[in-house]
Amino acid sequence: MRAVNLLPPDTRGASKSSAELATGPEAKGGAGPFVVLGVLAACVAGVAGVVTTDNTIKQRNADLDQLAQRQQAMQAQVTKLKPYADFDAAAKARVQTVRDIAGSRFDWEQALRDLSRALPQDVTLTELSGDIATDAGGQGGALRTAISAPAITLTGCTGGQTQVARLMARLRDVDGVTRVSLSSSVKAKIDDNTADDKATETEKRLSAPCGKGKRPTFEVVMFFEGEAAKVATTPVTATGTVSETPTPTPTATPEGGASSGDDSTTTTTTTDGDSK
Numbered sequence: 001m002r003a004v005n006l007l008p009p010d011t012r013g014a015s016k017s018s019a020e021l022a023t024g025p026e027a028k029g030g031a032g033p034f035v036v037l038g039v040l041a042a043c044v045a046g047v048a049g050v051v052t053t054d055n056t057i058k059q060r061n062a063d064l065d066q067l068a069q070r071q072q073a074m075q076a077q078v079t080k081l082k083p084y085a086d087f088d089a090a091a092k093a094r095v096q097t098v099r100d101i102a103g104s105r106f107d108w109e110q111a112l113r114d115l116s117r118a119l120p121q122d123v124t125l126t127e128l129s130g131d132i133a134t135d136a137g138g139q140g141g142a143l144r145t146a147i148s149a150p151a152i153t154l155t156g157c158t159g160g161q162t163q164v165a166r167l168m169a170r171l172r173d174v175d176g177v178t179r180v181s182l183s184s185s186v187k188a189k190i191d192d193n194t195a196d197d198k199a200t201e202t203e204k205r206l207s208a209p210c211g212k213g214k215r216p217t218f219e220v221v222m223f224f225e226g227e228a229a230k231v232a233t234t235p236v237t238a239t240g241t242v243s244e245t246p247t248p249t250p251t252a253t254p255e256g257g258a259s260s261g262d263d264s265t266t267t268t269t270t271t272d273g274d275s276k
Helices: 009-029 032-103 108-118 141-145 161-172 201-207 225-231
Strands: 123-131 151-158 179-190 213-223 266-272
Touching (some): 108 151, 108 161, 141 179, 151 161, 161 179, 161 213
Antiparallel strands (some): 151 213, 179 266
């Protein structure tokens, strides 16, 4: 079928123009409005990003200021408590120093206590000296300097050479003693120089401590070689080292000698063995 336009001829052109005007802008404008809207949206997003970033920076700066204040407060507290920490460290260092010194010293108290129990009643000591090494200023002569270790030198007298031998045997039983050496044992005649009635008992005793007659005068050295390594240790502390103890350098063992007769002189007789 064919379409028939029923509108009057004078109105047919106006309708066509109105239709063209209604559809014209859409056909002629294109995508321009959408581009404008996109640009505006981008600007809004950029502004929002800038504002958000600025707020974040401000918050981080505020947090940093708070942390700085807390750090200053903690530093002030640390400074205030530092003397207590220093005192505690110094106290611990002193305690450790005392422990090191006590651990590296020779127990003279125990050694002298054992010695007093080992001495027989018929032995009189006129001199007693002790040292921890050969260069520590002790007594004992060449026999003492033969071994660098703690030692006790005894000088005294007794009733006879048998008593001297018994003394050496008993000294060898003292705890820690590894060697007992006899430096000399000489019999000498002791006269009574206090015949005066005015002399006191003490003066008589000192003039003849072992009685009148021929009495041997001896010199004995007790060695504690097992303690040489301990006393040679130099304690180290927080402030440095404590006074150094001489390092032991063992030398030749004293040679043995023999005694014959009750009136003879015995020199450098040694009794040794493993330490107890």
